[in-house]
Amino acid sequence: MSLFAQLLAIPAALGFIACILYVLFGQTTVRKLRKNPETKGALGLEYVSGWDIVNVAQALALPKSWSEKLEHGKLSFLYANVSVIHSHTTKIDRFLGALFYWLLMVSGLSLALLALLDALGIFD
């Protein structure tokens, strides 16, 4: 296995775990929020079906100060409402969401970075 293949395997494995957590988090926490009439409308914009799972995870994972900033901006309709979601989730939900979100981000963005570096010819 080349060095590049070995490096690539790390975010790939993390991404695989993120995929499992995506289903898990969607089936437990987000399913509960979708059914609750109070939180139903606060899950952010669904670009495609299932995107609300990412929105909720983002709301639970980003530091409070960032989320509050986003909430007061013009684009607040894109994101899930942090305060509403916070009051309807347990500690386990928040931990699961944050774990999923950061795994997704770290693996996805490092895959993108590796693709970019490869395209630039760093590994040739």
Add this chain to the structure above:
Amino acid sequence: MSEILLCNQSLNSQALQRQCGINTDQLSALSCEAPTMTAANTPYLIGDDPSGIGRGALGQLAPAHVARGLTNLSLSFGGDNVVALAEINAKLKEYNIGLMGASTSVYAHRIGGFAGSVKDYQAALMEYRQAARSGSPLKIAKKQQAHAAFRKMQSQFRNELDVVNSQVRARRGTPLTSAERATNIARSSRNAAKLNVTSQVQANNLVKFSQHAKFLGNGLAVIDFGGRVGSIHNSFQAGGNWERELFIESSSFALGAVAGTAAVNAGGAALGLLVIATPVGWVGLIIGGVAVAGVAAATSIGVNNIVKENSGSWYDSIMKAMGVL
């Protein structure tokens, strides 16, 4: 260039001369060198074929399900347009291998919507054709439906339509530029259409188009996944290591989606913070959104490619570690 004739009903030599100005002496079919009349849903070659391209194309278009679909499409859209649309369809498929990896990205969603609206328009035209041919009283309502579907498509997807139409060389406009032209083609009582085929590749695209046209709306992801399953199946049939192929195709699809999702999400958050921190207006926002969608698309294409190149060696090491090989 070879010219191919398709009819939706059997025509004898007089009818053919009257309708298309073609003499049966000029025609040849795959099974018969000198036909005296033309059968329905069968491709015929017009004129000489010194290069052999025409006969090759005939062979590809001859299977009954292909020829029937192609005849209907050609009569509804016009011959030139079917060839052009088939080419566009093939290009779309090439791009979406990567795009669909990120079936979650905004841009892919939009392309899916575009394909859906073209499909609705196509279905409305087909229904109008049926009604017009049978003289049904619903004819006018169906025509209005087709026009409404066209307007919807145009108002939502003007940019995509411009890109598509810039590749079409039809002189009188195409069904994608004018609903009037489309309903005229659909209504007219012609029952023969001519296709100009310049290469084997084009003939092959026509075959794929006639088979995939009806799936267009179910999201191009279906086509992408179909392509991936196809390459696994090819490996299986060739006695190759199909489990390895399955690993490569599914991991590149999944990781392409993961990377695309992350890019869209990070881009969305960055855009939100940018709006707060700077006095950027709606125009900047739209440009930013397009940039995010583009980066996401490029990301998933890139990740799809690198994972495809490298995941084979992962599979080998995993198998080795498990002691299977």
